[in-house]
Amino acid sequence: MAIWDFVKDAGKSIFGKAEAATPSTPAEEKPAGESAKADDTKRKVAALKAELRALDLDSDDVHLTLKGDTVKIESRGADRATMEKLILAVGNIEGIAKVEADLPQEQAAPVFHTVKKGETLSGIAKQHLGSANKYHAIFEANRPMLSDPDKIYPGQVLRIPQDA
Template sequence: MKTFTFIKDKGTRVFGIGKMNPLDVSQAAIIEMKLEEIAAMKLKRKILDMKFKVSEFSISINDCIATVKGIAPSQEIKEKIILIVGNSVGIDKVEDLIIVKDKSTESKFYTVREKDSLGKIAKVFYGNPKMYYKIFEANKPMLSHPNNIYPGLVIRVPVANGMP
């Protein structure tokens, strides 16, 4: 099992974890449990709506740690699922239990920093800012436009010709 770390307070607002003002500890624990179950269902639906063909797919969330399981057809699909889940507000780690049928090279994960652009990231990894489109394409459908990145977002940077 591999664990990926994310920034819990950054990302897509898929659910309400972390937004609660608990009245009492026991009630708060029950409410948090329910929120985590709802969040896991919403994330699963979001991933299935993206037409990723993952069999035996499940997500569970406990204490801001998401565990993803299933059988993915490719390394790319596996990585995209990890990023969709991890880039959701309220998730701070993703435990990866996804099995890949067709193994290929793993992409690098990169956390976007202040003043980053896909061009700047491409220059660092590939030596050419014009190769930003490779990173953009590798992050579809999570990114709808090359400028839709923000600090704290974790993205895939595919290996190209032995790089990065």
């Protein structure tokens, strides 16, 4: 299992407040600490799965486990490109600091780039692919998480295709 680090405080906010997302229960019916923590974890995993469905990256084969700010992704049927997209889709969520996953074996390790303030896809393409004109290859490699080449943000992690 490999582990990828992400900027915990950057990314799309999907978790919201636990109080708002969890129906209230009378105090005498509420289980103590651990059960409330388990309910919050289930709520967050459901939110992650909903985000993957919205990005059309979810399947019955994708299983997520959340421990603190680390998500473990397991899938037997996903190819390498899909697994890399799953890692980025989950890792670029506010509140997630690490993603753990196994990638199907290939020669080269995946190349990920963390966006810094002031960077553009063209600049990133020039740095990694040798030509600013190859920004579209990075954009396509990160679809559907990216909807517009101009909408990247500091702390976001992008997949850099090696076949561009």
